Amino acid sequence: MSQRTFSIIKPDAIRKGHAGAILADIEKAGFKIVAIKKLSITKPQAEGFYYVHRERPFFGSLTEFMSSGPIMALVLEKDNAIADLRKLMGATNPANAEEGTIRKKYASSIEENAIHGSDAEDTAKFEIGYFFAGHEMV
Numbered sequence: 076m077s078q079r080t081f082s083i084i085k086p087d088a089i090r091k092g093h094a095g096a097i098l099a100d101i102e103k104a105g106f107k108i109v110a111i112k113k114l115s116i117t118k119p120q121a122e123g124f125y126y127v128h129r130e131r132p133f134f135g136s137l138t139e140f141m142s143s144g145p146i147m148a149l150v151l152e153k154d155n156a157i158a159d160l161r162k163l164m165g166a167t168n169p170a171n172a173e174e175g176t177i178r179k180k181y182a183s184s185i186e187e188n189a190i191h192g193s194d195a196e197d198t199a200k201f202e203i204g205y206f207f208a209g210h211e212m213v
């Protein structure tokens with residue numbers, strides 16, 4: 076069944092000029108781009124987005140990194156979008172990512188790992204709503 080997920084092309088990938096290649100990989104994998112915007116977020120905005128990770132030791136550094144430069148926020152749609160995007164992204168740590176995945180190709184570390192994708196339906200809903208209003212999705 077058609078499903079929506081949320082994704083961020085992270086500051087490391089934007090800085091290195093990989094945004095276009097990542098968007099091409101996403102489209103080639105059959106995702107429809109329902110919404111897209113390039114923006115910068117503040118550290119408090121990154122903290123709100125990653126609220127579930129607030130107790131983790133990497134929370135400060137992660138939210139610092141995510142507010143260190145422009146990102147691209149995306150809403151993507153296809154059958155099985157949440158699981159399929161995570162497969163296309165590869166493992167969180169690029170050292171463990173499979174050949175051909177976005178993180179294998181473009182990520183440099185477990186933190187600067189090029190792309191985020193929602194991990195479940197409820198988080199996808201929260202994350203889409205954090206960045207987009209209904210009228211921005213087409």
Ligand code: CMP
Nearest residue numbers: 128133137167185186187188190191192
């Ligand atoms: P993401 O899919 O955006 O979800 C949470 C992010 O936290 C993750 O990608 C990584 O960028 C980061 N992360 C997860 N585990 C670690 C870790 N052990 N050290 C540093 N950053 C991490």
